Amino acid sequence: MSYRVDTPNPNRGFPQYCAYCGGTDLFPDEETDFAWACQECRRVFSVMFHGRNDPANRPAPAPSTAEALAASLEHHGHTPGVRIP
Template sequence: MSQRAQANHCPYCGDEDLRPHDARPGTWECRSCQRIFSLTMLGLTNEGGTP
């Protein structure tokens, strides 16, 4: 399995002081605003316009 890209900044405060959170993969902890958030891929867009 390949490594996933890391979050570059917090979606809430914009700070870059992020650490992986231990709860589950894809979960990040912002040391600035003390929030824990997760990143998930929802899918790919279909540029052709048909589902």
């Protein structure tokens, strides 16, 4: 017999400290799926991850194996794509 009514929220963040008083006595609250109740200051607050911003400088995409091989052959003076019989 299970007492759980709904499945747990896998995206619920787990704060280590209360955002207001720094207390550590926190419990999930039924206010929202992301709410936590502080047992020390009695505040209810939410912790939610919204995503990440794009980086200021994105690294160049890595070449494929064939492109890297061709660049290496060309760098060392060989002609890529020509087979020697």
